[in-house]
Amino acid sequence: MDAKAEYGLGRKPDCEFAECEYADGLVSLKRIEDVNPKQQHTLKNSINCSGVGLHSGAKVAMCLRPAPANTGIVFHRTDIGAMATSAVSDNAATVSAGWDTVSDTVMSTTVQNAAGVKVGTIEHLMAALAGCGIDNARVELDGPEVPIMDGSSAPFVFLIECAGLAQQDARRRWIRVLRRVEIEDDKRRAALMPSDGFSVSLEIDFDSPAIVEKSGFFDLHNGGFKRDICRARTFGFEHEVESLIDLGLGQGGSLDNVVVVGRNDEIMNEGGLRYGDEFVRHKVLDCVGDFYLAGGPMLAHFAGQRTGHSSNNLLLRKLFSDPSNWEYSYDRALPSCGPIESWFQPMASKGHIDNGADTVIAVTA
Numbered sequence: 001m002d003a004k005a006e007y008g009l010g011r012k013p014d015c016e017f018a019e020c021e022y023a024d025g026l027v028s029l030k031r032i033e034d035v036n037p038k039q040q041h042t043l044k045n046s047i048n049c050s051g052v053g054l055h056s057g058a059k060v061a062m063c064l065r066p067a068p069a070n071t072g073i074v075f076h077r078t079d080i081g082a083m084a085t086s087a088v089s090d091n092a093a094t095v096s097a098g099w100d101t102v103s104d105t106v107m108s109t110t111v112q113n114a115a116g117v118k119v120g121t122i123e124h125l126m127a128a129l130a131g132c133g134i135d136n137a138r139v140e141l142d143g144p145e146v147p148i149m150d151g152s153s154a155p156f157v158f159l160i161e162c163a164g165l166a167q168q169d170a171r172r173r174w175i176r177v178l179r180r181v182e183i184e185d186d187k188r189r190a191a192l193m194p195s196d197g198f199s200v201s202l203e204i205d206f207d208s209p210a211i212v213e214k215s216g217f218f219d220l221h222n223g224g225f226k227r228d229i230c231r232a233r234t235f236g237f238e239h240e241v242e243s244l245i246d247l248g249l250g251q252g253g254s255l256d257n258v259v260v261v262g263r264n265d266e267i268m269n270e271g272g273l274r275y276g277d278e279f280v281r282h283k284v285l286d287c288v289g290d291f292y293l294a295g296g297p298m299l300a301h302f303a304g305q306r307t308g309h310s311s312n313n314l315l316l317r318k319l320f321s322d323p324s325n326w327e328y329s330y331d332r333a334l335p336s337c338g339p340i341e342s343w344f345q346p347m348a349s350k351g352h353i354d355n356g357a358d359t360v361i362a363v364t365a
Helices: 003-007 123-132 154-163 224-228 238-246 278-294 309-320
Strands: 015-017 039-043 047-052 059-066 073-077 094-096 102-104 110-112 137-141 165-171 174-177 181-184 189-194 198-203 215-219 235-237 259-261 298-305 326-329
Touching: 039 059, 047 154, 059 154, 094 110, 123 154, 123 224, 123 278, 174 189, 181 309, 189 309, 198 278, 215 224, 215 278, 224 278, 235 238, 235 278, 259 278, 278 298, 278 309
Parallel strands: 073 137, 174 298, 198 298, 235 259
Antiparallel strands: 015 047, 039 165, 047 059, 059 137, 073 094, 102 110, 174 326, 181 189, 189 298, 198 215
Protein backbone atom coordinates (compact mmCIF):
# COMPACT_ATOMS: atom_id res chain seq x y z
CA MET A 1 0.00 0.00 0.00
CA ASP A 2 1.22 3.51 -0.82
CA ALA A 3 2.59 5.06 2.36
CA LYS A 4 0.67 8.27 1.73
CA ALA A 5 -2.64 6.43 1.39
CA GLU A 6 -2.79 5.92 5.15
CA TYR A 7 -3.03 9.68 5.54
CA GLY A 8 -5.34 10.35 2.60
CA LEU A 9 -2.53 12.30 0.94
CA GLY A 10 -1.69 12.78 -2.69
CA ARG A 11 0.78 15.06 -4.40
CA LYS A 12 -0.51 18.58 -4.89
CA PRO A 13 1.02 21.25 -7.09
CA ASP A 14 1.75 23.47 -4.08
CA CYS A 15 3.37 20.98 -1.73
CA GLU A 16 6.17 18.47 -2.01
CA PHE A 17 6.97 15.56 0.28
CA ALA A 18 10.30 13.87 0.83
CA GLU A 19 10.23 10.39 -0.68
CA CYS A 20 10.12 7.66 1.92
CA GLU A 21 9.45 3.94 1.96
CA TYR A 22 8.04 1.82 4.78
CA ALA A 23 8.58 -1.72 3.57
CA ASP A 24 12.16 -1.93 2.33
CA GLY A 25 13.97 -1.09 5.54
CA LEU A 26 15.34 2.26 4.38
CA VAL A 27 13.51 4.07 7.16
CA SER A 28 13.46 3.07 10.81
CA LEU A 29 9.90 3.93 11.72
CA LYS A 30 8.47 4.31 15.21
CA ARG A 31 4.88 5.32 15.71
CA ILE A 32 3.52 7.11 18.74
CA GLU A 33 1.67 3.95 19.80
CA ASP A 34 5.01 2.13 20.10
CA VAL A 35 7.25 4.64 21.86
CA ASN A 36 8.13 4.79 25.54
CA PRO A 37 5.86 7.55 26.93
CA LYS A 38 8.15 8.13 29.91
CA GLN A 39 11.11 9.29 27.82
CA GLN A 40 11.68 12.31 25.62
CA HIS A 41 11.90 11.82 21.86
CA THR A 42 13.29 13.68 18.90
CA LEU A 43 13.48 12.88 15.20
CA LYS A 44 15.76 10.05 14.12
CA ASN A 45 16.63 11.79 10.86
CA SER A 46 16.18 15.20 9.26
CA ILE A 47 13.49 15.50 6.62
CA ASN A 48 12.48 18.21 4.14
CA CYS A 49 9.34 19.46 2.51
CA SER A 50 8.15 22.56 0.72
CA GLY A 51 4.85 24.25 0.21
CA VAL A 52 3.07 27.57 0.05
CA GLY A 53 2.43 29.91 2.95
CA LEU A 54 -1.31 30.26 3.50
CA HIS A 55 -1.26 33.98 4.19
CA SER A 56 1.88 35.16 2.38
CA GLY A 57 1.35 33.00 -0.71
CA ALA A 58 5.14 32.55 -0.92
CA LYS A 59 6.89 29.24 -1.53
CA VAL A 60 8.47 28.02 1.71
CA ALA A 61 11.06 25.26 2.21
CA MET A 62 11.10 23.57 5.61
CA CYS A 63 13.46 21.09 7.24
CA LEU A 64 12.62 19.20 10.45
CA ARG A 65 15.81 18.33 12.34
CA PRO A 66 16.64 16.41 15.54
CA ALA A 67 17.38 18.47 18.65
CA PRO A 68 19.04 17.62 22.01
CA ALA A 69 16.98 16.62 25.03
CA ASN A 70 15.22 19.46 26.85
CA THR A 71 15.45 21.76 23.82
CA GLY A 72 11.74 21.85 23.13
CA ILE A 73 10.49 22.99 19.73
CA VAL A 74 12.44 25.86 18.17
CA PHE A 75 12.02 27.56 14.80
CA HIS A 76 14.96 28.92 12.86
CA ARG A 77 14.55 31.38 9.98
CA THR A 78 17.34 30.44 7.54
CA ASP A 79 16.51 33.42 5.34
CA ILE A 80 17.43 35.72 8.22
CA GLY A 81 20.31 33.60 9.51
CA ALA A 82 21.91 33.68 6.05
CA MET A 83 21.99 37.48 6.22
CA ALA A 84 23.27 37.59 9.81
CA THR A 85 25.42 40.61 10.61
CA SER A 86 26.66 42.15 13.81
CA ALA A 87 23.21 43.74 14.08
CA VAL A 88 21.30 40.52 13.42
CA SER A 89 23.05 37.52 14.94
CA ASP A 90 22.28 33.94 14.05
CA ASN A 91 20.57 33.54 17.41
CA ALA A 92 18.20 36.34 16.50
CA ALA A 93 16.86 34.14 13.71
CA THR A 94 15.69 31.52 16.25
CA VAL A 95 12.22 31.65 17.78
CA SER A 96 11.13 29.37 20.63
CA ALA A 97 7.67 27.82 20.48
CA GLY A 98 6.08 28.92 23.74
CA TRP A 99 2.86 30.36 25.09
CA ASP A 100 4.77 33.48 26.07
CA THR A 101 6.28 34.02 22.60
CA VAL A 102 2.88 34.19 20.87
CA SER A 103 2.53 37.63 19.31
CA ASP A 104 -0.49 37.29 17.00
CA THR A 105 -3.56 35.05 16.94
CA VAL A 106 -5.50 36.54 14.01
CA MET A 107 -6.36 33.72 11.59
CA SER A 108 -3.44 31.61 12.90
CA THR A 109 -0.85 31.44 15.69
CA THR A 110 2.38 33.43 15.30
CA VAL A 111 5.41 33.37 17.58
CA GLN A 112 8.05 36.07 17.79
CA ASN A 113 11.43 36.55 19.49
CA ALA A 114 12.89 39.60 21.19
CA ALA A 115 14.49 40.73 17.92
CA GLY A 116 11.09 40.90 16.26
CA VAL A 117 11.60 37.82 14.07
CA LYS A 118 8.32 35.99 13.51
CA VAL A 119 7.12 32.56 12.40
CA GLY A 120 3.44 32.25 11.57
CA THR A 121 0.81 29.57 11.02
CA ILE A 122 2.62 27.16 13.35
CA GLU A 123 -0.43 25.41 14.84
CA HIS A 124 -0.80 22.48 12.39
CA LEU A 125 2.87 21.53 12.67
CA MET A 126 2.80 21.93 16.45
CA ALA A 127 -0.24 19.64 16.57
CA ALA A 128 1.59 16.98 14.55
CA LEU A 129 4.67 17.18 16.79
CA ALA A 130 2.43 16.84 19.85
CA GLY A 131 0.43 13.99 18.37
CA CYS A 132 3.55 12.07 17.35
CA GLY A 133 5.28 12.52 20.70
CA ILE A 134 8.13 14.73 19.51
CA ASP A 135 9.51 16.68 22.47
CA ASN A 136 12.55 18.25 20.82
CA ALA A 137 13.00 19.48 17.25
CA ARG A 138 14.57 22.28 15.26
CA VAL A 139 12.33 23.55 12.47
CA GLU A 140 14.22 25.43 9.75
CA LEU A 141 12.28 27.69 7.37
CA ASP A 142 13.36 30.03 4.59
CA GLY A 143 10.33 32.25 5.11
CA PRO A 144 8.06 33.71 7.78
CA GLU A 145 5.37 31.04 7.71
CA VAL A 146 5.05 27.26 8.06
CA PRO A 147 3.76 25.85 4.75
CA ILE A 148 0.05 25.06 4.82
CA MET A 149 0.42 21.78 2.87
CA ASP A 150 -3.10 20.30 2.50
CA GLY A 151 -4.55 22.36 5.36
CA SER A 152 -4.35 19.57 7.93
CA SER A 153 -1.62 18.00 10.08
CA ALA A 154 -1.54 14.74 8.09
CA PRO A 155 1.40 15.74 5.83
CA PHE A 156 3.46 16.64 8.89
CA VAL A 157 2.57 13.36 10.64
CA PHE A 158 3.66 11.57 7.47
CA LEU A 159 6.99 13.40 7.44
CA ILE A 160 7.63 12.76 11.14
CA GLU A 161 6.95 9.04 10.80
CA CYS A 162 9.21 8.90 7.73
CA ALA A 163 12.00 10.58 9.67
CA GLY A 164 11.46 8.18 12.56
CA LEU A 165 11.54 8.80 16.29
CA ALA A 166 14.64 8.54 18.48
CA GLN A 167 14.35 7.99 22.22
CA GLN A 168 16.48 10.32 24.36
CA ASP A 169 18.15 9.90 27.72
CA ALA A 170 15.82 12.30 29.54
CA ARG A 171 12.45 11.78 31.17
CA ARG A 172 9.38 13.31 29.60
CA ARG A 173 7.84 16.07 31.69
CA TRP A 174 4.11 16.78 31.59
CA ILE A 175 2.23 19.91 32.64
CA ARG A 176 -0.47 18.77 35.06
CA VAL A 177 -3.41 21.12 35.61
CA LEU A 178 -4.25 21.12 39.33
CA ARG A 179 -7.45 23.12 39.40
CA ARG A 180 -10.03 24.53 37.04
CA VAL A 181 -8.86 27.59 35.09
CA GLU A 182 -11.30 29.36 32.78
CA ILE A 183 -11.95 32.47 30.75
CA GLU A 184 -15.30 33.75 29.54
CA ASP A 185 -16.83 36.76 27.83
CA ASP A 186 -20.10 37.35 26.03
CA LYS A 187 -18.82 35.56 22.91
CA ARG A 188 -16.89 32.50 24.03
CA ARG A 189 -15.62 30.55 27.01
CA ALA A 190 -12.88 28.03 27.64
CA ALA A 191 -11.61 25.99 30.57
CA LEU A 192 -8.78 23.66 31.52
CA MET A 193 -9.60 21.05 34.16
CA PRO A 194 -7.58 18.40 36.00
CA SER A 195 -7.28 15.06 34.21
CA ASP A 196 -4.92 12.08 34.04
CA GLY A 197 -4.79 12.35 30.24
CA PHE A 198 -5.48 14.91 27.53
CA SER A 199 -8.97 15.25 26.08
CA VAL A 200 -10.97 17.96 24.34
CA SER A 201 -14.66 18.76 24.23
CA LEU A 202 -15.54 21.53 21.83
CA GLU A 203 -18.57 23.38 20.51
CA ILE A 204 -18.44 25.61 17.44
CA ASP A 205 -21.00 28.07 16.13
CA PHE A 206 -21.06 28.98 12.44
CA ASP A 207 -24.22 30.13 10.68
CA SER A 208 -24.19 27.69 7.77
CA PRO A 209 -26.32 24.63 6.99
CA ALA A 210 -23.15 23.00 5.63
CA ILE A 211 -21.82 22.71 9.19
CA VAL A 212 -24.11 20.07 10.65
CA GLU A 213 -22.02 18.59 13.46
CA LYS A 214 -21.09 21.38 15.86
CA SER A 215 -19.72 19.60 18.93
CA GLY A 216 -17.57 16.65 19.88
CA PHE A 217 -15.48 14.95 22.56
CA PHE A 218 -12.07 13.47 21.72
CA ASP A 219 -9.65 11.46 23.86
CA LEU A 220 -6.19 12.07 22.44
CA HIS A 221 -4.47 9.32 24.42
CA ASN A 222 -2.26 6.74 22.64
CA GLY A 223 -2.57 7.71 19.00
CA GLY A 224 -5.95 9.42 19.19
CA PHE A 225 -4.64 12.49 17.38
CA LYS A 226 -3.42 10.55 14.35
CA ARG A 227 -6.44 8.30 14.33
CA ASP A 228 -9.20 10.86 14.77
CA ILE A 229 -7.93 14.39 14.20
CA CYS A 230 -4.83 14.85 12.02
CA ARG A 231 -6.59 14.69 8.61
CA ALA A 232 -9.11 17.43 9.40
CA ARG A 233 -8.48 20.49 7.20
CA THR A 234 -8.78 24.18 7.88
CA PHE A 235 -11.91 25.81 6.51
CA GLY A 236 -13.44 29.08 5.46
CA PHE A 237 -16.29 30.74 3.60
CA GLU A 238 -16.34 31.99 0.03
CA HIS A 239 -18.24 35.15 0.89
CA GLU A 240 -15.46 36.27 3.25
CA VAL A 241 -12.60 35.91 0.78
CA GLU A 242 -12.54 39.50 -0.44
CA SER A 243 -12.33 40.99 3.04
CA LEU A 244 -9.49 38.63 3.91
CA ILE A 245 -7.52 39.57 0.80
CA ASP A 246 -8.05 43.23 1.65
CA LEU A 247 -6.26 42.50 4.95
CA GLY A 248 -3.32 41.01 3.05
CA LEU A 249 -4.12 37.49 4.27
CA GLY A 250 -5.03 34.20 2.60
CA GLN A 251 -2.81 34.82 -0.44
CA GLY A 252 -1.86 31.14 -0.68
CA GLY A 253 -5.26 29.63 -0.02
CA SER A 254 -6.93 27.32 -2.54
CA LEU A 255 -9.21 24.32 -2.71
CA ASP A 256 -6.06 22.21 -2.38
CA ASN A 257 -5.49 23.40 1.19
CA VAL A 258 -8.77 24.73 2.60
CA VAL A 259 -12.30 23.35 2.89
CA VAL A 260 -14.41 26.13 1.39
CA VAL A 261 -18.12 26.59 2.07
CA GLY A 262 -19.66 28.25 -0.99
CA ARG A 263 -22.19 31.06 -1.16
CA ASN A 264 -24.99 28.50 -1.48
CA ASP A 265 -23.69 26.56 1.54
CA GLU A 266 -22.16 23.84 -0.61
CA ILE A 267 -18.75 22.25 0.00
CA MET A 268 -16.73 23.42 -2.98
CA ASN A 269 -13.87 20.90 -2.65
CA GLU A 270 -13.84 17.88 -4.92
CA GLY A 271 -14.59 14.82 -2.79
CA GLY A 272 -16.34 16.83 -0.09
CA LEU A 273 -15.44 16.40 3.57
CA ARG A 274 -13.06 13.85 5.05
CA TYR A 275 -15.27 13.52 8.15
CA GLY A 276 -18.89 14.45 8.71
CA ASP A 277 -17.69 16.65 11.56
CA GLU A 278 -14.47 17.82 9.92
CA PHE A 279 -15.09 21.41 11.03
CA VAL A 280 -15.18 20.44 14.70
CA ARG A 281 -12.20 18.12 14.33
CA HIS A 282 -10.10 20.83 12.75
CA LYS A 283 -10.82 23.19 15.62
CA VAL A 284 -9.69 20.38 17.96
CA LEU A 285 -6.51 20.07 15.86
CA ASP A 286 -5.87 23.78 16.38
CA CYS A 287 -6.32 23.29 20.14
CA VAL A 288 -3.75 20.49 20.18
CA GLY A 289 -1.21 22.69 18.41
CA ASP A 290 -1.90 25.78 20.48
CA PHE A 291 -1.73 23.93 23.80
CA TYR A 292 1.57 22.27 22.91
CA LEU A 293 2.96 25.78 23.34
CA ALA A 294 2.64 25.10 27.08
CA GLY A 295 6.14 23.68 26.78
CA GLY A 296 5.23 20.00 26.81
CA PRO A 297 2.28 17.63 26.81
CA MET A 298 -0.58 18.44 29.17
CA LEU A 299 -2.51 16.36 31.65
CA ALA A 300 -5.79 18.23 31.37
CA HIS A 301 -9.26 18.27 29.89
CA PHE A 302 -9.97 21.27 27.68
CA ALA A 303 -13.52 22.45 27.10
CA GLY A 304 -14.32 25.25 24.71
CA GLN A 305 -17.35 27.01 23.29
CA ARG A 306 -16.81 29.28 20.26
CA THR A 307 -13.08 29.34 20.95
CA GLY A 308 -10.06 29.89 18.73
CA HIS A 309 -6.36 30.73 18.75
CA SER A 310 -6.80 33.89 20.79
CA SER A 311 -8.77 32.25 23.60
CA ASN A 312 -6.42 29.25 23.61
CA ASN A 313 -3.45 31.51 24.29
CA LEU A 314 -5.31 33.63 26.82
CA LEU A 315 -6.20 30.47 28.71
CA LEU A 316 -2.56 29.35 28.80
CA ARG A 317 -1.49 32.76 30.04
CA LYS A 318 -4.04 32.56 32.84
CA LEU A 319 -2.96 29.01 33.71
CA PHE A 320 0.70 30.00 34.09
CA SER A 321 -0.05 33.28 35.87
CA ASP A 322 -0.53 31.40 39.14
CA PRO A 323 1.90 28.62 40.16
CA SER A 324 -0.84 26.92 42.19
CA ASN A 325 -2.73 26.18 38.95
CA TRP A 326 -0.26 23.59 37.69
CA GLU A 327 2.78 21.45 38.38
CA TYR A 328 5.31 19.36 36.47
CA SER A 329 4.60 15.64 36.47
CA TYR A 330 6.42 12.55 35.26
CA ASP A 331 3.28 10.40 35.18
CA ARG A 332 2.27 8.97 31.82
CA ALA A 333 -1.07 9.97 30.32
CA LEU A 334 -4.01 7.65 30.89
CA PRO A 335 -7.14 7.20 28.77
CA SER A 336 -10.12 9.38 29.53
CA CYS A 337 -13.10 7.92 31.35
CA GLY A 338 -15.44 9.72 28.95
CA PRO A 339 -16.95 13.16 28.38
CA ILE A 340 -16.64 15.54 31.32
CA GLU A 341 -19.43 17.82 32.49
CA SER A 342 -17.65 21.07 31.75
CA TRP A 343 -20.13 23.84 32.48
CA PHE A 344 -22.32 24.32 35.50
CA GLN A 345 -24.77 26.53 33.62
CA PRO A 346 -25.46 27.19 29.94
CA MET A 347 -23.76 30.08 28.24
CA ALA A 348 -25.95 33.17 28.15
CA SER A 349 -27.71 33.35 24.82
CA LYS A 350 -26.31 36.16 22.73
CA GLY A 351 -27.64 35.01 19.38
CA HIS A 352 -25.32 33.69 16.70
CA ILE A 353 -21.66 34.55 17.14
CA ASP A 354 -19.40 34.04 14.14
CA ASN A 355 -16.09 32.89 15.58
CA GLY A 356 -14.42 33.17 12.23
CA ALA A 357 -11.95 35.69 13.62
CA ASP A 358 -9.97 32.71 14.86
CA THR A 359 -10.55 30.60 11.75
CA VAL A 360 -8.38 30.54 8.65
CA ILE A 361 -10.39 31.70 5.65
CA ALA A 362 -8.74 31.26 2.30
CA VAL A 363 -8.86 32.33 -1.29
CA THR A 364 -10.71 29.81 -3.41
CA ALA A 365 -9.12 28.31 -6.49
